[in-house]
Amino acid sequence: MPRALGITSLQILAAAGRQGSYGLDIVAQTGLPSGTVYPTLARLKEAGLLRAVWEDHRQAERSGRPRRRYYLLTASGGSALAEGAARLRTTATALGKLAEGRS
């Protein structure tokens, strides 16, 4: 992905995780509106940072509900998340130092 990921994308990647989460769960975890989460999920999937997997029919039937679509981090998604988290940490450290210097 050519552009650095924003906080919203990183939040969604982190919520999806390597185990995978479905859309509603990611909405609840991040507190972001569904109108942001679903288009971002589609964009991250398009960029190859997430992959979407349908739950097995039999598993869903056993639970007595419709099957779910899970979003999981890909390898490049994991790297992008790690890189983004490191960038945020650096930014947070720099901001912290700046704030201490001012006080």
Added chain:
Amino acid sequence: MNRPGSAPGWARRLVAVVSWLVPRDARAEWREEWEGELDALARADRSGQGRGYPGVGRFVAGALPHAVWLNTKEWTMDSLWHDVRYAFRGLRRAPGFALIAAVTLALGIGANGLIFSFVNGLVFRPPVGIADPDRLVQIARSYDAAPRWDSWSWPALREIGADSPVFAGVAGYQDQSFVLGRGAETNQVAGQTVTGGYFEVLGVRPFLGRLIGAVDDVSPGGHPVVVLSYGLWARRFGADTRIVGQTVAVGSQPYQVIGVAPPGFVGPDAVGLAPEVWVPAMQRTGPGGRHPFGEWRMSWLRAVGRLNDGVTYAQAASAMDAATIRLRSADAGAEDIRVLLAPGVGLDPAGRGRVEQISFLLIGIVGLVLLLTCTNVANLFLARGASRTTEVGIRMALGARRSRLTRQFLTESLLVAALATLIAVPMVAAGSRLLPMLFPMALTVSVAPDPTVYLFLGVVGLLAGLLFGTAPAWAAGAGNMVDALRGGRDGRGQSRAQLREAIAR
């Protein structure tokens, strides 16, 4: 297994409707995902485990941006530019077709633009030279027993304006024709006699010299001064800046020119003859040469007022009850006289009603004309599309998606609509000069197109392009590749023929 009914019906229906925005190849999965999520949300809500979950309404609202994103993800600038170039090349190969379609459509778009330009000039556009016209009101005389919209006598107008908390100023004016000049240079011009507050209430600034003011409102017959319109000054006096202070003959009497009004200023009225001179109302004489300034029975001044800062129109209208009571006690002969207000200037309420009636009728007619032209152009495009089945088939065989073909055909339609809009612009400009001649009243204001009209033309052009382009675009995307490559005698040919028939009906 899906268990319908566990999520609210309206939310499922919304998802079903929005799903039509999703590209066909992704639609089934998109719908299954959203229905599944709604089901999960409803279950969590029922079991009390929905902590952190949004409400159904807030959640399902996200379906629309999701569907739109999927629909438009291929719409990069590159691909849009490619579509435009492809459409342009296609139309250049058939210039006759493109020109006939564009001219046909331009007639419909132009007719709509012309009527809008007329209504815009007459009703919506603020009068030239007048400051804050939305703070102005028209003030009229009426009677409880015989309602009307009428003018005022000098003393009554003074009474309305006196110590009124709602008006910053009240002014009166009367249309009158004047004989200007002497000897061979004599000619009759339209003008107005105006009270001292007229230009101040309207917020007009002079182009040259000064305008009529309170100092010209003092003694009957004692203010032989005149303000010229910019047009008259330029036409008759050669735009001579030394005109101020010179004397001209008005009705064979010498009047001193005190100033020139700003260009385009024609007073507060949109209909009638555009005034070219203004003289103080104090110069007005009544029957038998008597001055009418003490006459309660002689009504000759139309009135306009400017609302005080912070006063709303509703407050001003209700304050007119107090003005009515004052007038009734002052004017013993008219016990049921009433002061009426109307917002804005330009047209009085009756004139506004007539113009609105005529406008609605004309808008209905030209709207129908546009619909007919769109139908005709849609038919032209469908007929052309029928001869392009092989091209469509080849593009599908090369991997073009249906949505891409639909977009391609829609781009062609929009390109023709853009060309039609460009052709419509000079048509509207020319028509706006002719249309006032057909109007039953003379107009003081210009109904020439302005940026608002050009914006309107753009919007109508875009809507027309979408309207006539949808059917051919849908037909282009609804085909079958193998049948199309066979040469057009196919299912799609039939569906296209059915569509053509449906439109023709």
